Amino acid sequence: MAPRKMRLDNASNIYPAALTKRYASIFRMSVSLSEAVNLNILQQALNTTIERIPLFAYTLRNGAFWWYLRKLDKTPTLSKYTPNQDKRGFKFHGGFLFKVSAEDNRIVLDVFHALADGRGGETFLLTLTAEYLRMRYQLKDIAYNDVVLNPFDRSHSKETDDCFAYFAGKKGALEKNELAYHIPGKKIHFAELNRERIVLDGAQTKKVCAEYKCTVTELLTAAMVSALQQVYVHDRRKNKKTGLKVSVPVDLRALFPGKTLRNFSSYVNLGVNVNNGSFSFEEILSQVIAQKKYMAQPIELEKKVAANVALENNFAVSMIPLALKRPIIDLICRIKGDRFCSQTLSNLGYIKLPEAISPYVEEMDFILGRQRGTSGAAAAVGINGKIFLNFTRNIYESDFESYFCEQLHELGISPLSLPERHLRELQTA
Numbered sequence: 032m033a034p035r036k037m038r039l040d041n042a043s044n045i046y047p048a049a050l051t052k053r054y055a056s057i058f059r060m061s062v063s064l065s066e067a068v069n070l071n072i073l074q075q076a077l078n079t080t081i082e083r084i085p086l087f088a089y090t091l092r093n094g095a096f097w098w099y100l101r102k103l104d105k106t107p108t109l110s111k112y113t114p115n116q117d118k119r120g121f122k123f124h125g126g127f128l129f130k131v132s133a134e135d136n137r138i139v140l141d142v143f144h145a146l147a148d149g150r151g152g153e154t155f156l157l158t159l160t161a162e163y164l165r166m167r168y169q170l171k172d173i174a175y176n177d178v179v180l181n182p183f184d185r186s187h188s189k190e191t192d193d194c195f196a197y198f199a200g201k202k203g204a205l206e207k208n209e210l211a212y213h214i215p216g217k218k219i220h221f222a223e224l225n226r227e228r229i230v231l232d233g234a235q236t237k238k239v240c241a242e243y244k245c246t247v248t249e250l251l252t253a254a255m256v257s258a259l260q261q262v263y264v265h266d267r268r269k270n271k272k273t274g275l276k277v278s279v280p281v282d283l284r285a286l287f288p289g290k291t292l293r294n295f296s297s298y299v300n301l302g303v304n305v306n307n308g309s310f311s312f313e314e315i316l317s318q319v320i321a322q323k324k325y326m327a328q329p330i331e332l333e334k335k336v337a338a339n340v341a342l343e344n345n346f347a348v349s350m351i352p353l354a355l356k357r358p359i360i361d362l363i364c365r366i367k368g369d370r371f372c373s374q375t376l377s378n379l380g381y382i383k384l385p386e387a388i389s390p391y392v393e394e395m396d397f398i399l400g401r402q403r404g405t406s407g408a409a410a411a412v413g414i415n416g417k418i419f420l421n422f423t424r425n426i427y428e429s430d431f432e433s434y435f436c437e438q439l440h441e442l443g444i445s446p447l448s449l450p451e452r453h454l455r456e457l458q459t460a
Contacts, residue, residue, distance in 0.1 A: 033085040033191055037100045039145060041195035041340050042294040045368075046145035047091060047098050048360035053221040054403050056144040058410070060156045061137050063394040068133040069167060074109055076163035077131055081107060083182045084155050086191050086292050090126040091145060096353055100146070103127065112139060115224045131159065136393075138163065144294070149379050149397065150282055151292035153412075154178050157382070164388045174385040187290070194289035195340055203338030208300060208371035211276040214262055214406040216426030224401050227422040227432045230394075230448035231439075233381070233413055239442050243313075245320055247418065248378045251411060252277045252323075253316035254442070256302045258434035259373050260309055265430070276302040278372035279323070283336070286329045297336055299326040300372050312438065369404025374431075381413035394419060401425050417447065 039047070046056045081088050088107075089100035103126060110124055112132040123130035128146040132139045140156045147155070158180045164170055175181040219225060240250050259275040283295045301319045303310050310318075325331065342348060351359070379397055397410040398421045407424030422432050436449060 059398040061139040080159040189290040198337040201337040216428040231418040261434040273306040375408035379412040
């Protein structure tokens with residue numbers, strides 16, 4: 032049985048600390064089905080899914096010294112679909128930290144990051160989708176897996192574990208980072224978010240990766256660094272920072288003990304410093320591969336995470352009242368966070384759906400919300416032989432995305448779907 036209360040895990044404390052009326056760290060995931068969504072059946076599927084994954088039945092509360100999650104004794108209801116994530120609030124209908132909505136043939140999930148990370152979000156969405164399809168089409172013999180859970184199984188305590196407890200008592204060391212270049216631009220209204228969606232052929236992309244002996248994440252990261260370099264070259268401001276860095280989240284479940292659906296990830300900042308001149312794409316990719324290989328080693332990640340856990344567990348820090356602790360945590364995040372990266376790339380990887388539901392699922396999207404310290408971010412997910420890549424930004428200018436598309440074109444990757452503006456630019460290049 033899920034506990035009534037749970038203190039936020041180490042990675043989650045920054046999200047309520049950074050909350051403002053104009054900013055909340057919310058990400059969106061969606062699946063597009065072959066037919067329009069039946070709302071009545073979706074509500075029934077949601078009722079079942081929340082019983083299977085009780086983590087999503089918690090709300091956020093302020094304690095004397097830390098934030099905590101408290102279980103709600105009610106069932107969530109479907110919300111009205113909105114084009115953008117609601118960044119002015121994070122508690123949805125009834126105080127839940129997520130909401131499910133639908134638009135035509137899409138099931139949409141918005142999640143406040145303090146509740147779960149991308150792995151937890153995709154598990155909830157795909158379990159919900161599978162249950163909806165099972166009920167609507169009377170499907171049988173669904174081969175459930177670790178991201179499409181059997182709704183009739185009992186929830187496991189490991190799914191709500193604070194896996195950062197594994198690092199308690201381990202020797203840590205804070206990493207050293209250089210200040211990163213930030214893309215300039217005119218900010219759009221805080222309630223808006225510009226989005227560029229690019230669909231890639233999975234086989235074509237993996238073929239290019241094989242030629243360069245790299246992963247999809249490494250290739251996309253290098254292409255983003257290359258695009259940053261082009262923006263930097265055309266930026267006429269003086270005294271610009273010269274570090275071009277892409278922050279890439281790392282799922283710690285693959286490296287350390289843990290089956291939680293809560294937050295359990297770290298990050299690595301990958302890129303180049305152009306203080307002494309520009310790099311070719313091959314040189315950028317070579318550095319990205321080498322940096323990721325070194326920084327994503329368990330021993331390196333353990334030191335970084337253990338240092339953060341030790342700081343949180345420090346007795347003096349723990350005794351600071353929450354009212355004073357919140358601005359301190361927010362300040363530390365501003366000093367140690369986005370100042371060291373230019374962009375973010377979060378890749379959920381390729382998802383293999385159970386054969387029984389695969390014919391009904393056409394597309395999937397993963398979208399990061401408005402960034403506070405940088406101009407934007409990118410999120411990717413692969414499904415049904417395609418890679419769906421979504422760029423979001425809080426500025427009007429789209430030069431970065433245009434340079435990224437040009438780099439893909441030079442690599443021999445022709446997007447299956449691309450915003451019309453970028454298509455015109457590629458055709459005239």
